[in-house]
Amino acid sequence: MKKSGILLILLFVALFVVSQVFFTVHQTQYAIVLQLGKPVGGTLSPGLHMKKPLIQTVEFFDKRIQDYDMQPTEVLTSDKKNLVVDSYFKWRITDPLQFYRTVRTIPSARARLDDVIYSELREALGRHTLTEIVAEERGAIMEHITTEASDLVAQYGIELLDVRIKRTELPPQNEQAIFNRMRAERERQAKQYRSEGREEAAKIRSSAEKDRAVIVADARRESDAIRGEGEAEAIKLYAQALEQGPEFYAFQRSLTAYRKSIGNNTRLLLTPENEFLRYFE
Template structure:
């Protein structure tokens, strides 16, 4: 191989190296900055094919998509001095890569600033509302205010906060135990009240039943006395009528009954023969 050919090959190789070191592509989901000795040169590069000085300049890329940041749960106080453990997240994006690089440089640095700003604003706005309002009625309005205020504060870092949301709201463990204790005490109080009302109702029902029983028995006894009296009156009238029709027969029947009762068993009776009691035995 001649010297000319070798020189040509080396030249082509060096040219390719220079091209590969100079050309770079920024994807659709990215923005980029060219750094020279650690300092940005030029502006923000949009998606497409770009060139830089080889070996002297390097490129850093920034995600242009919406990013998620899931914060660690932290406590905050409401207006009525109730402690809440908030588990929140934020959706954000890089709007100015140059300022972003000059201030926070990396995604972890940006997340640290997000954590500080979002958490501080959550504490500020939650402190203006009661626990009930935070959990139910004013939750959406609070999140909108926190999002707007946090985005305004963090804009100096080239970042925009799109949305801040609370995933879950819990109570601290000591508060949970206290609330469970109050709930248990309230349920026990209600149970005692229900038992007391049940016993009162039971006593009322028993008293009413005893009263009705006494009234029914008294009425039954009265009716029985009336019927018994009517029966005795009828019996007396029948005996009287029978006696008036045949006094001798009545006297005979009564004597037979007296004999039957007197002479039953091993009874001994001493009577004279002319005793009136024995006149029907003669």
């Protein structure tokens, strides 16, 4: 029993010593050895390595590309337009020793990168108009920001790979102002269209009235001509009738006069010798 206990203790001590002396660096990692908080040696390559137990520790860093989503920020363009920009950037550690000496941890590195890129973003976007940022020169602006920020963060052992804008929006107050301006513009266009429509309607109405007047005048002239021809024909017929039978014509005219002048309750004060009564004799 004593020998088994001693063996277990020795095995435990051996495992502890091995865990304190040997360590493995993965392919996706950088590793540096720290002695009393200070780097010792250079960057370790992937594989199995040794360190002094108790007085030395190992710091691991991810060598893969990392991305960081920045908080949306409001910038002022060169044409005095406020713009809310939502962006992100990709970066990676290239010099672990320099990285540890300057920023030490990933959160600190992200904070430093955020400050640098935000400053470059505001400065670069402030030199361009809203249209250039949104459509015309967006790619060139992002490349310029990436280049400028890369030079600034290289001192931290960091390589900045890309800076991109995910989305651009207008501030809420600007959106309302633009909406009001668009509505006013649409109302102005609607009034213009209504005015042009009324003007066109007046022209059409005036043209129709003119055509109507011409048609009515032509119809009246033709009617007067036909009426005149009819009256002339009637006069001609009356004249022919008078020539053929003057006495009969006079008799017919008298009957017509009697029919029109004598009616119910009609009283005529005439002498018996009156010409009007000669056919009553």
